[in-house]
Amino acid sequence: MTKTQYFTATSVDGFIADPDNSLTWLFQVDRGGVDNFPAFFDGVGAMCMGATTYVWCLEHMEPQMWQQYYADTPCWVFTHRELPAVPGANLAFVSGDVAPVHDEMVKAANGKNIYLVGGGELVGRFADQDRLDEIILGVASVTLGGGAPVLPRRLLSDRLNLTDVMHHGQFVQLTYELRSARE
Ligand SMILES: NC(=O)c1ccc[n+]([C@@H]2O[C@H](COP(=O)([O-])OP(=O)(O)OC[C@H]3O[C@@H](n4cnc5c(N)ncnc54)[C@H](OP(=O)(O)O)[C@@H]3O)[C@@H](O)[C@H]2O)c1
Numbered sequence: 001m002t003k004t005q006y007f008t009a010t011s012v013d014g015f016i017a018d019p020d021n022s023l024t025w026l027f028q029v030d031r032g033g034v035d036n037f038p039a040f041f042d043g044v045g046a047m048c049m050g051a052t053t054y055v056w057c058l059e060h061m062e063p064q065m066w067q068q069y070y071a072d073t074p075c076w077v078f079t080h081r082e083l084p085a086v087p088g089a090n091l092a093f094v095s096g097d098v099a100p101v102h103d104e105m106v107k108a109a110n111g112k113n114i115y116l117v118g119g120g121e122l123v124g125r126f127a128d129q130d131r132l133d134e135i136i137l138g139v140a141s142v143t144l145g146g147g148a149p150v151l152p153r154r155l156l157s158d159r160l161n162l163t164d165v166m167h168h169g170q171f172v173q174l175t176y177e178l179r180s181a182r183e
Contacts, residue, residue: 002106004114004131006123007040008150009138009171015147016118021052023060029140032169037069040136044073045112046105050122051079052148063087073115074108076101078122098125124153132178135160141170 009026010016018025047070049057054077057066066086074090077083078098085091094101105114116123116132126132135151155178164175 002045002109002111002113003133004102004116004126005040005044005134005136006116006118006126006132006151007037007136008118009140010150011140011142011144011147013143013145014150015144016120016150017052017056017148018144019146021056021148023056025142025144026140029142029171030169031171034168034171036136036138036166036168036173041069041073041115043113044115045109046074046076047115047117048076048078048101048105048122049117050119051077051081051083053118054079054083058084058086061086063089074105076105098122098131099129102126102129102131118148120149120151123151127151127153127155127178130180130182134178135174135176137174137176139172139174 008016011025017023063086066089070089072090074092076092076094078095079093080095083093102114116126123132137150159179159181161177161179162174163177166173
């Protein structure tokens, strides 16, 4: 069954990018030789991201790097702007309510999972509508003091269930299953 997953890396104080939208701090952290992304992405059939994240990709990833990471996995980019396309990427630019886009993503994923890349507010919109099933959080041994929040929502212990913990280098990977608000 398709799961909608937020897979991201955060600082200890809950930021996924620093106030300048930089990720330099993240790439400096020792991963202990472990890259969890390929195994995670093997299960993914559709993905989406917000405009700031997409612009970061445009500015920091060569088109062949996009192919290397995401191949032709369909990716929905939420934006109010007209943004250039990454050559060769399978992109759809959308705006507004996440629900109809999520319905399309589920169809496109064809039984595989849905990867919410971020940012936090966009993922929060999925959570608001009970359309987030799992959070996979790599916590890096860094504090930033400010920046882009990992998930600016109040999800208490009745909703979040810790299902897995993994330690590699200066990271802890925490996996949470999100219980439906209707349960
Ligand atoms: N640490 C990690 O692993 C990780 C993972 C992902 C991202 N990041 C970083 O985290 C930062 C996230 O940035 P962010 O918090 O600004 O979030 P974001 O979701 O990447 O971008 C937010 C922007 O997306 C557009 N948007 C979002 N929802 C929309 C909707 N429903 N309809 C239309 N447009 C919508 C709006 O831009 P416009 O109105 O301007 O179009 C909004 O200002 C980025 O710097 C990214 O590189 C880090």
